[in-house]
Amino acid sequence: DAGITQSPRHKVTETGTPVTLRCHQTENHRYMYWYRQDPGHGLRLIHYSYGVKDTDKGEVSDGYSVSRSKTEDFLLTLESATSSQTSVYFCAISDRTGSPLHFGNGTRLTVT
Amino acid sequence: DQQVKQNSPSLSVQEGRISILNCDYTNSMFDYFLWYKKYPAEGPTFLISISSIKDKNEDGRFTVFLNKSAKHLSLHIVPSQPGDSAVYFCAASSISSGSARQLTFGSGTQLTVLP
Numbered sequence: 001d002a003g004i005t006q007s008p009r010h011k012v013t014e015t016g017t018p019v020t021l022r023c024h025q026t027e028n029h030r031y032m033y034w035y036r037q038d039p040g041h042g043l044r045l046i047h048y049s050y051g052v053k054d055t056d057k058g059e060v061s062d063g064y065s066v067s068r069s070k071t072e073d074f075l076l077t078l079e080s081a082t083s084s085q086t087s088v089y090f091c092a093i094s095d096r097t098g099s100p101l102h103f104g105n106g107t108r109l110t111v112t
Numbered sequence: 113d114q115q116v117k118q119n120s121p122s123l124s125v126q127e128g129r130i131s132i133l134n135c136d137y138t139n140s141m142f143d144y145f146l147w148y149k150k151y152p153a154e155g156p157t158f159l160i161s162i163s164s165i166k167d168k169n170e171d172g173r174f175t176v177f178l179n180k181s182a183k184h185l186s187l188h189i190v191p192s193q194p195g196d197s198a199v200y201f202c203a204a205s206s207i208s209s210g211s212a213r214q215l216t217f218g219s220g221t222q223l224t225v226l227p
Contacts, residue, residue, distance in 0.1 A: 008125055031213075033214060035217075041219055042116075042118075042201055042217035042218050042219040042220050043201065043203075043217040044217070045158070045214050045215070045216075048214055056216060059216075065135075065178050077169070090155055090156070092155075094213070097213050098144065098213060100146055100161060101157040101158070101215060102158065103148075103155030103156045103157070104116075105154050105155045106153075106154075106155055
């Protein structure tokens with residue numbers, strides 16, 4: 001298993017509250033990604049990072065922000081959670097261009 | 113508009129037989145394709161990949177075939193085992209996406225291997 005830890009594993013929150021999900025890696029990989037998985041959509045990219053303080057938007061970035069102040073940590077923030085953000089969120093890492101992504105075990109987020 | 117499509121949400125196969133999972137793509141810039149397997153409550157696990165310069169890649173029981181002209185790839189599992197029961201995702205990336213090489217995923221196919 002690639003050393004990827006996502007926290008929390010489960011979270012229930014109310015609409016309008018801020019939420020931060022954490023991804024921690026022990027592999028010293030350069031690239032980190034946040035995906036969300038929804039029925040019928042597979043996994044869709046939210047944001048990714050190609051180095052400390054270097055991030056960019058993915059396909060479904062609206063309503064999300066990210067930060068990467070250290071190589072090992074990549075944070076995903078929902079500034080004001082909405083019910084449409086109820087999903088399973090996966091963090092992934094890779095060490096170089098062209099190598100497969102390795103995924104964490106996910107965070108199940110429910111926004112009521 | 114989904115650039116990577118898996119049109120079969122589910123597939124059931126008898127143990128010992130061949131499982132064939134299919135994937136179609138629309139973006140002609142995709143040059144690297146992967147298959148991931150996912151068990152419930154776990155993250156996707158990398159299974160096998162293929163570059164667009166090849167038309168076949170094999171790893172044990174798993175073989176991926178790429179037909180660039182048809183923009184189609186398939187994953188063959190022979191022989192299928194009950195432990196192969198999982199959701200299989202097809203994914204693709206393009207060098208034009210930059211060094212981060214983000215993946216575009218299909219919606220997945222639930223494979224059930226019956227004992």
